[in-house]
Structure formats: structure tokens, C-alpha cells
Amino acid sequence: MIWVEGGVTAARGFLAHGVAARIKKHKKDLALVLSQEPAVVAGVFTTNRVKAAPVLLTQRRVASRQAQAIVVNSGNANACTGPEGMEDAELMARAVAEALSLPEERVLVSSTGVIGERLPVKKIIKALPELVQGLSREGHAAAAEAIMTTDTTPKEAALEFFLEGYTCRVGGMAKGSGMIHPCMATMLAFITTDVAIAPGLLQQALSEVVEDSFNSITVDGDTSTNDMVLVLANGQAANPPIEEEGLDYLTFKQALYEVCVSLARQIARDGEGATKLIEVRVEGALTVEEARRAARAVAASNLVKAAVFGEDPNWGRILCALGYSGARFEPEQVSLWLGPVQVVAAGRGVAFDEEEARSALASDPVSIRADLGAGSATATAWGCDLTYDYVRINAHYRT
Template sequence: MTTSSRATGVTAPQGFQAAGIHCGIKKPGILDLALLVSDVSGPIAGVFTKNQVVAAPVILDRDHLKQRIGRAILVNSGNANACTGKPGMAAALTMATLVAKRLKVPTHEVFVGSTGVIGRRLPIDCVKSGIPTLFAQLSPRGGHKAAQAILTTDLRPKECAVRARIGGRMVTIGGMAKGSGMIHPNMATMLGYLTTDAAIAPSTLQRAVEAAVNESFNCITVDGDTSTNDTVLCLANGLAKNSTITYGTGAYRQFVKLLTTVSQTLALSICRDGEGVTKVVKIAIEGAETPAGARQVAQTIATSNLVKTALFGEDANWGRVMGAIGRAGVPIEQTKLSVYFDDVLMVQRGMGVGLAAERRIAKVFKKKEFTIRVRLGQGSAKSHMWTTDLSYDYVRINASYRS
């Protein structure tokens, strides 16, 4: 597996073009509208927020996804188009229809996304006026501007592309994502757009996306919130000309591995760019009785405000980790518990191992990235999550988000 030597991000695979412009939703000079187009229509797969309050683009995309074929994705930032009723649905449909007419494809082949402040009507006239400019600027090198145009409180764009030989052909997967706050499992935790030139069956692509998401975007948390707009879409066009990938084959496993690599890279970029984040910590649970139990323990530790504030304060308070394990709702035997901070054993058979170890883990807590590993001693199941610290800046950013 190698990093793509061609264009980066979503335009790295063959046959994809993108653009990002300012259309007037945000302040002058800030990119706020992105378009991604495949040269040909192909399979598309997606996962969406499980929040019961959903934005108009999510409702529209869920409906379009029933056809399992896509050609383009249009995304605006600066306005979530959420909780906007019938006018919001009309705006989302207008976005898709205008792009579909230019591409001469059915409207259901165009997907839309929005991100920004909830509850304000989308200035659809800005989007309408921007679409001709987007088409004029479409380019195989346009992925970076598109990645910039979907950002909200993010500090930097998030892009990735990798290549590997599958079935004797070189296959590329690219991606871009936005996310900084309202990040938590239960898909999708942000906006993420993946592209591939692989030939793959539509149902197989859906399975692959779900598998990759569960090991990446569903394994990160910044603040425990999920959004009304969370979406991940993956568009394939088959231009790599590999034999069509089907579920359960060796080629499928290779593809999932590649897709997971891109997804995890983007997910960790979201963590590192989280609002006010100064540390990213992997929570690794081993020796659980069931995968669900392992995940529950990991998520409880990862979302504990006491753990997260200790990370920010570089306070090596391992007792907070133990407290989170104990309240995770999973049966445990305390005398079987071990906890490591990186490679430093701090808890053995449920008890702290002493002051010397505490001094060693104090040094670990000063790192920007490290791992907290918990061994439950009950079975062979495992799980992982990435979490971040909770800082003063997180409160500052979100206390004044609308202003």
C-alpha cells in the first residue's frame, strides 16, 4: 500500500474532479461551497447520523441512496440547513436538481451536504449563483479546495489517499472530512466523503463502508455530541478496471483494509483538530468477554469528563480510569484488571503498583499522543477508541459559536 502520487484527497482516484469556492454563505474570502464529480456514474454507499433530529440533506440523501448509484456530491458550509422545515427540504432538493441538470443525470444521482449553524434558512440563492463557477473550476487537482470549503470550526482541511494492487490492478481510495466538535460514535460524527476508482458491487460497497466506519469514525469522541447532519458517503466509478469486488472474497478484504486506512487517517485528523484539543489518546480494551462489552468499556473511559480533564491538566490520575471501568455497566472482576499507560504498568490485579510507576506515567501524560491499555482478563474480545482532552478553549469556542 502506498500514498497516491497523483492528486491528493478525493480526486486522487481516476476519474474524479472537484472544486471549492466562496458563494456568499460565509464572510468574504472564505470558501463555503464544494462540488465533487465522477466522470461516470457508479455505486455509492453511505451511513448517517443516528440523531433523531436530522437535517434536510440527510433526509434527501437517505432517499437518493435507495437507488445505490451516484455521480456527484455538492456540499455547503456555514449553514446546516437543519430544523428548517419545508423550505429546507426544498433548498436541498434544489441543490441536487441544479447539479443533476448540468450533468444530465437523474436527480437521485446527486447527493448534498450542509454543515454550520442549525436553525437558519439556507441562502439558496448564494448556492444557485455559485454552481456555474463550481463547474467552471472543476479539476482533478481541485480536491484540496473542496476540502477547505466544507470546514466549519476546523483549523485545517483533512485529506487522505492511498493506493494498493487489488486483483492485479492498482486501486486508489481518496477522502476528505470535516469535523472538530460534535464528535462522537453513532455514525457518522462529521461529514466525510470517500472516493474510489475500484469496480465494486453496490451492496458490497455498502458493507465495506459500514465495516470501515465501525473501525474509524465510530471510534472517535471529542465531546460526546453527535450532529443533525452527520454523513459519510463513498462513491465508486470502476475506472481502475479491476474485476468487480464482491463480498467475502480476498479482494473484498483487501478493499476494506484500504478503506479503513483512509477512514482512520481522516478520523484521527478530526481528533487532532478537535476544538481546543491538545492531546489525542487511544483507549485499547483487551481481554473482554464480548466485543460489545469491550466497546462499552472503551467508550465509557473515552467520554469521561474526569478522564478528559485529567488529560488536559497532565494529571496522571489513574484512579479516574479505574472509576470509568467500574461504571461502564459491564461485569468485571476487579482482581483481574490491569491498566497500562503506553508500556508502563500502573494497575495490576486491580491495585496500583506504587509511586515509582506513578512518576513514570506522569511523563506519559505530558505526551501529545499515547495509549491507555486496559486488560480485563475475562476473554479474548477487544475494542478501541480515540479520545481527546477537554480544555478551556473547547468551552470558549462553543460558548460563542454563533457569534
């Protein structure tokens, strides 16, 4: 597998663009991704009981297993806006369908931004001619920029790989910076591939991959009303269609996993006010699910995150988070490392070089490894440090 340029347009047959529709004052805020041919689609959506209108609309349309375009706005979540919010989401999709001469049900909608305000659909419709006219293979960067909210940088990734001698690609873009926590976060991710694959297997692969990528990152413990991950597969690689679990399926799933992990890590690293990515690896758990719980608990701990920011090797905070994670283990069996520095063995602190441990916490990413000594399962989670800027950014989000 080879990393390539192109993000969401790296795969054959995909175009994208992003423009300023004036939803936000001075930035791009409207993006469009188009498959030139009908594509099979899969999706994973927020687990929050409060779901935005675009989430509900797109969930219904993904159930048909076919789509061709995704329109995304930032600056306004179109959440908690009543029946009018659904009308606005449907109008947004309808206008895009007409502009692209597509059946309306093939257009998926996504929104992100401030909750509780009516979506300025007229601004979106006015910007559509420019958006559609600018669609191109080179438009991936503008699209990735247009879906940003408090993000400080666009997030893109793409891989090239081979299935039975056919060159295939998976690419994508994502946004997310704050309100990030497992079980979907305040994040959007849009992934494209030219692989030919059965809809059921595409959904299966996405659902499984999300658990160890987007559902394994945390910034601040909050999940949102608008989160979704969508995958379009248009079959333009002309590979023999993947219709059963086998080597081709596993190869595709691995490529999808690599792209999703790359995007997930970029989101965690760009946590609001963050200065470092934190990677927590838990080994020796009884089950994979318990390893995930333990790794996520450490990555989510505000005390651990603050210690990383202050470069304080206070390993007791890590052991504490492992203890309340729900993973089963005997404290006397636990070992901990900060980077290459072992700080705990058999559940007790060991002598270590304080400056070396501080240096490990000053690196980016910061590596935390725990061996629970209870089994053979492993899992990894990602987070970021907690800084003064996180409070400053979120204290003035609407203004």
C-alpha cells in the same frame, strides 16, 4: 498498501473543487465532488432522531445505489427548517444537476453549520459556475477546506493498493471538530474509490468499517443532525468486479478501513480546543462490542480528558469509566498502562514513576491501554483532551 496524495480525487475519474459562496463571511464554504462516470454509492447516516433535510434527501437517493456528484456546503446546516428546508435541499441538488448535465437523482447533498436558519440557496446557485469550472484532480484541497466549520485544519487521506494486479485507490476528505461522539458525530466524510464492486458489498464494507473508525471517536459526547459518510465507487481501476466476499473484498475493506481510521483520528485530534489525541485500547474483553463500549467510555470521560490535559496520572478516573461502560469484567483482573507505564495490576494501583507517567500524558498521541482480563476481544477508540478553549469556542459558536 501505500499512502498517496490527492484525498478525495486520488482515485481515477474523480474531480473536486471548493469556493466561497458567501454563506460564511470570509472562507470557502461550498464544495463539489464529481465522478466522471456513474458510480455505485453507499452511505451511513446520523442516528439522531432530528435529521436535517439534506440527510433525508441523500438517504433516499443512496437507496437507488447509484450517484455521480456530491455537493456540500458549510456555514448552514439546513436543519430544523421545516418543509422549506427540503425544498432548499432539492433546489440545491437540481441546480448542480443542471450545471453538470446530470440526472437530478444522481446528485447527493450535504450541509453543516448553524441549525435552524434557512439555507441561502441563491448564494449557492450564484457560486455554481465558478465551482463547476474549477473542477479538477487538484481541487481536492479546496474542497476539503470548503467543508470545514470550527475545524482548524483540512482532513484528507488516500491509499493505493492492488487487486489481482490492478492498481486501485481509496481516498477521502472529512470535517469534524466539535459535537463528536460514537453513533455518528458532527462530522461529514466523503470517500471515493476506483474499485469495481457490487453495491451491496460496498454498503456492507462501509457499515462494518464505520463501527471501528468514525463510530469510535469522541470529543464531547454530542451527536448531530447532519452527519453522514458517503462512498462512491466508479470502477475505473478496471479490476474484476468484487461480487462476493473473498480475498479481493477483504483487501478493499482493509484499505477502506485504513482511510476511515486516518480521517477519524484527524477529527479526534482536531477536537475543539484540543492539544492532544487520546488513543484508548481495551484488551481482554468478553466480546468485541464490550471492548468497544469500554474503550469509548474512557475516551468520552470528561474527567479522563481533563486529566490528560493537566497531565495528571489519575488512573482512578479510567477505572471508573471502565466500570460504568457496561463491559463485564472482575475489577480484580484489570491492568492499566499510561503509555509504557503500568499504573494498575490486578485491580490495584502499583508503584510507578510519577514523572514518567506525566511524560506519557504529555505526548501526542496519549496512549491508554487497559486489559480487563475477561476474554480475548480488543477494540480501540480515539478522543482528545478537554481544554479551556473548548468552552470558549462553543460559547461563541454563532457569533
